[in-house]
Each structure stands twice: as structure tokens, then as C-alpha cells.
Amino acid sequence: MAKAFRASAGIMLAPAVTLIGVFVLVPMLLTIWLCFQDWSTQTPFSEASFVGLGNFQEIFGSTSVGRDFKTALLNTTIYTALSVVLILPLSVVFGLLVYQREVAGGTALRTVLFSTYMVPMIAVALVWSKLYSPSEGPLNQMLGLVGIGPQPWLSSPRSALVSIVLLNVWQQVGYFTVLAIAGLTQIPGSLYEAATLDGANGREQFRFITLPLLRRTLLFSAVIAIINAVQVFEPVALITQGGPVGSTNVLTYHIRRVGIERAQGGLGSAMAVMLMLSLIVCVSALFALVNRRDSE
Amino acid sequence: MSLAWISKLTLAAGLVALPVTGWAQSVNISYLTHWSPETVALLEAAAKDFSKQNPDVAVTVRAVPFGDLLTTLRSQGGSSDGPTIGGIYDLWLPELAKDKLVAPAPDAVASEVKSAWPAGVVSAASVGGTLYGIPNEIDVYALNYNKELFKAAGIAAPPKTWAEFKDVAAKLTDKDKGQQGFGMINSWAAGVVHPFASLLVSNGGNLVKDGKPALDSPQAGETFALYEDLIKSGASVPAMATADANTTGPFLDNFVSGKTGMIIMANWWESALKTGMGDKFANVATAPIPVGPSGDKPHSISYSWMTVVNAKAGEAEQKAAWQFLGWLNSPKSGKNGASAMSDILMSMGILPSRSSDIEAHKDKLGSEFLSGYVSVLADARPFPVVLGGQEFSESLQQTLEALQYGQVSAKDAQANAQADATSILERAAK
DSSP states (O other): OHHHHHHHHHHHHHHHHHHHIIIIIHHHHHHHHHTTEEOBTTSOGGGOEEOTTHHHHHHTSSSHHHHHHHHHHHHHHHHHHHHHHHHHHHHHHHHHHHHOTTSTTHHHHHHHHHHHHHSOHHHHHHHHHHHTOTTTOHHHHHHHHTTOOOOOGGGSTTTHHHHHHHHHHHHHHHHHHHHHHHHHHTSOHHHHHHHHHTTOOHHHHIIIIIHHHTHHHHHHHHHHHHHHHHTOOHHIIIIITTOSTTTTOOHHHHHHIIIIISOBHHHHHHHHHHHHHHHHHHHHHHHHHHHHHHHO | OOHHHHHHHHHHHHHHHHHHHHHHTOEEEEEEEOOOHHHHHHHHHHHHHHHHHOTTEEEEEEEOOHHHHHHHHHHHTTSTTSOSEEEEEGGGHHHHHHTTOBOOOOHHHHHHHHHHSOHHHHHHTEETTEEOEEEEEEEEEEEEEEHHHHHHTTOOSOOOBHHHHHHHHHHHOBGGGTBEEEEOOBSSHHHHHHHHHHHHHTTTOOSEETTEEOTTSHHHHHHHHHHHHHHHTTSSOGGGOBOOTTSOSHHHHHHHTTOEEEEEEEGGGHHHHHHHHGGGGGGEEEEOOOBOTTOSSOOEEEEEEEEEEBTTSOHHHHHHHHHHHHHHTSTTTSSTTOOHHHHHHHHTTOEEOSHHHHHHTHHHHTSHHHHHHHHHHTTEEEOOOOTTHHHHHHHHHHHHHHHHTTSSOHHHHHHHHHHHHHHHHHHHHO
16 A cells, blocks of 8 residues: 555656756756866867866956956855845835734835836836936936936946846835735734734834744845845846956856856856855754744 | 739749849848937938849848947847847957957958058957947047036036046036936946946056056056046036936936036037927037146057957848848948948947048038047047956946945945956956
8 A cells, every 4th residue: 555655646746856857957957067167168078077176266366357257256145245235124024014914005016016027127127227327317306306316326346236226126125025914914913903902012013023923034035135136147147247347247157257258168157156155054054043933 | 894803813933033032132131230210211221222232131220228238239139030230349359259249350341441441440359459430430548528508607618537526527616407417327337347447548557457456556546546536526427327228217317408517428429419409409528638647748558449240140131131231341331442341430429440431421520529538539448348247347337326326435445446357357268
């Protein structure tokens, strides 16, 4: 009986497992194999030659290859950290604002907030590159009205990455607000009623009821926000091309330049593996932190 | 006749006509370019003319932004379904040929090109003596300046030496008006490297000499120092220099709006200037690159573009592609003895490279803007076409941008540029 059950379970699982194996595991394993090879993306795999850890030595070395990779890794880290730090609190704030049942037009507000997420990145990039224009950009014109001088935005290595982060936050915050609202709906209203009877004010209710019970939602949001941020590509490719001085050169864009444009498949794979490892470490650390707090 | 009979007869006629139609358009070839929609329309019109004479060949044109052109060629060119023809920058040719992505030109095409184009242009389209593409455009750098701003600053003539250049740049700079004397470019490899290289060759130096980087020369040191001086004096403002993926952006906006006095750019941006400036385009003049303290006379950098054929395309497609390119670049396809390709190029202000095209467009090449470029062509030095050239160019771009933004000194920039170039070219040559 158990044998028959196992056989039928195997048959039922086979299509999904095969698809995952072919389209997820094989490319991942291939990338890991390629990171130890010297290989041009324009040649067959059979022409790859084993170089051991040579590609990793190169990407962490002191030559331009290493410098550019380390800059791209740092840029990606800053971009991800800033995006998450801005998106999560904003999504909770907007979620709380929109979730107030007594506020008229809450659904319309949710729709407006979510709509930014539905706008294609090409349109967002076109509009924001004009908004950021140093001379005729509306942002600088508005700042001028309140007596603030023109800002360089995308034209300075100091502000270009932050400008791209702001664009990302604008586009993504609606989606995370919807997630926050979904989390808020799971909190029983009776807890707030009890807290009110016990004399807890709004701030205390937020700190001791809302935030702790939103923890799982926020963990999910943080993981998704990190993954989205690490994969940033379009605004860089469409607006800044990684400049100026490589200040917006993020890893996905850099891997594309090295792996496809220069056809250095081995180096590109080593960079992709490092990106994957960084993401795994980061997300695992986040889960471990939340689980430890839960067990405490 | 009933409706059913009419339907049957129509269907039968359609079935009879189908193989004929299919045979009439039996070869489909595609052409990948980075040109603007207006220029693509001209190429499509030329392709239509070709198909009228050759009904068995259909040509479709596809355009991508310049920033995506090489990536598209690399990612799609390795397949028979990829673009049959690609317009490429000569710097990319050695690696595309090494990776066998581009097909050698057939003997008939090669001999035609060798006899009809200048030898220097033919060599830029060849690797190891084998011709891979039909050259079309040649671009050269010169100094563009705004005559109105010169007049307002009391400057009578464009600078001839670096000393005059620095002096004029300082006079043209007006911080209160947000005006810079000399406009640099950043965030675009060729836009950063080519003007620097033009100043370097005008100072008697070279980027690469005998296949090895020559950025450690005293002439290169003086060129890095010139950049540092221009930035430190405020005559060049890096925040006004940014370019976007379409090779436009603030650097262009600042020149067309009269906020940049001088800039070093190639002839192809004539159409962008005309679009941006309208009647004020008449204020733009062209002059040779100022000569540095170690230079003998004005020199600048030139580079060429060519059309290549996908080596992985089918035999019939390759044959049709060479046939189309041969026609497109021949004196028979355009107006008044010019090629259709040169007519398309001239619509953008780009210099054609075929000798007969230069003769056919003599009048237009004599315009105030273009004649300045034509006059410096003879003393222009081709941008070095070497294996690893694109990576070398991108690396030098990073170093120059770091210098522009004051992140490194001229001395450190020179040392970094030489060390990076040495390691890149050595690795590429392996």
C-alpha cells in the first residue's frame, strides 16, 4: 500500500520536479561549474578550461576587474539596504493610513498607491530621468521655489545611486503597502478593544500589538524587497549606464557587461555565484534573527 | 454564382498563388542598427527599393539603443535566427571575428571594397588581412564652439594651443549664469575617451603604441594634468557632463542651450545639434583640436563603422545579405552617383568613407560645420583597434571620470590608467 502510494506520489511530483530541475537547478549548477572555468560565452561549453579559483582571485584582486566588481557589490549592498530601510517603514505608515476603516476613499487610495507598481519600468525611467534633469527638471524647479539650489541628482557620483533608490521606492512602495494592509487585516480587532479598555494609547497599541503581530508580514516584505533590490537592472540600463564613475554600476548590470558584452563567461559566472551566495547569507541571517526573537 | 462557389474559387486561387508568393520572398534578412526612427525609415525605404529589383529578398530593419547594440549582437548573433546584418563600431571587430560571429566578406566584395575605399578604412574593417565588413561611416573629432558666447566674452578666434585653450575656457566660464568654458562628457565610454584621446594625440602622444598601452608617456601625463586644471579652475563642470544610454542627455542639453562654450565631439552629432538648436545651430563652428606643449600640429581621433554579416546565418541569407550590402553601398543605389548608404549617413551629418561618396557629397561636406571635420580628417589618428579594446576603453572611462569628479589626482589617474590597460590588453591577447 505504502509502495503504491510512494509510486503515485512520485508520478504526481515528476512533472513539477522535472521542470524545476531543467529550468532552475541545471542553470544554477551550470553557473557554479562555469565559475571555475575560463570560458567565452560565444564558444561551446566544451571549450571551457578549468582555472580553479582563478576567477574569484581576479574579481577580488586589485586590477580593474576586481575594483569594478567590488564597487558593483558595494553599490548593490547600499542600494538594497537603502531600499529596504525606506520601503518597509513607508509601507507600514501608508498601510496604517489606508487601513483606517473610517477614512472615506480608502480603496481609491490603495488603488493609487498600487498603481505605481503597475507602471512599466521603461515609462518610469523616461519620466524620472526628465524629473531629475539638472537644468529643466521639475524637481529642481520645485526646490528653487523654496529657496534650495539645483541638485545634481543623477549627474553626481554622490547622489546618483540615491536618486535611483528614490525611483525604486516610489515604484515599489505601493506593492509593499498592499502586503502591509494584508498583515493588518489579520490582527484581531478585539486586541485593540481590550488595549483601549486597559488605557493603552495609540502609540502603545502600535508598539505592543501592531508591530509584533506584523512581524511575519514584515519578514516576508523584507525578503521580497531584498530580492527585488538585488536584481535591480532596468533603471541603471535605461538611465545611467552605471555612471558616473561607476556610482550606479550594480552587480546585475555589471555581470551583463562582463558576461555578455565582453563575453567573459567564467568571470561573469563567478560574479553571479557571489551574488547568489550574498543573497542566501543575507536572507538566511534575516530568518535566523526573526526566529531567535520569536523563540525569545 | 453562389457565395459557396466564390469562396471555393478564392481559396483555390489563394492556394495556387501561395507558393509563388512564398518563392518571391524566399529569403528574409534582418538588419540590426542603433539609428534613430527617422534614419531607420530611410534605411527601410532603401531596402524597399532593393526588394523591388530583387523580389526574392525581403529586408527588415531593427533598431536598439547604442548602449544595447553590442550586447544584442553578442546574445543573438550566435544563432542563425539572429540579425543577418549588423552595423558595428570598428573597436568591436577583433573580438567578434575571434569568436567567429561575423563572416569574412566574399572575394568579390573584398576586392570591390579594397579598390573603392581608402586603405586606412579598409584596414579598420579587417582582422589579420581578412576583410569582415563593408565600411560606411567615418567619424572624426574636432573642437565645436559657440560663436555667440565667444563674441560675448570678447574672444576673436578659437584656441590653437593648450595655453590659449585654458585661457579661452576661463573667459567663457560664468558661474552665475551656470556657464562652463569647456564641456567634458561622462557616463558614456566613447564620449569620455575619444575627446581625451584627441587631446592626447594633439600633444604628440598615443593611447596604444605597437600593441602596448602608452599612457605612461610624458605627453599623456600632460593631458591628464590638463583635465585636472580645467576641473580645478571650474572651467569644466562634471555635473553638466552626463550622458544617457542614447548618447544624449545633460552634456548635449548644456551645449545646445548655450551653457557650454566649447566641447570636443564627432561630426555625427550634427543632426542632434540641429534638432536641439533650430536656427541657433548657425552659432556652432568647428575648429581643429588645440595643440599641446609636446605636439607638432593638430591631430584628432577617428573611428569607423561598418556592416557585417552574421557567420551563423544560413548560406542563402548570407549571400542575400552581401548582395544587399553591396547594392546599398554602391554608387548605383543613391542619388547623383552617391550610394544609398551615404545619403542616409549624410542626413545625420555623418561623413561617408567610400571615395566616390565623398566626391558625390562634395557640396554638403563643404558646409561650415562639416568642412571643419573634413579638414582635420587627413591628420586624424585611428582609435586603436585591439583585442580587449572595449574593456580598455571602459576602464579608461572610469579613470577619467574619477579625475573629472576629483576622486583621484592627475598623477594617480595616469598610473591607474596605464596599469589597468596593461593588464586588460595582456589578458585579452592570451
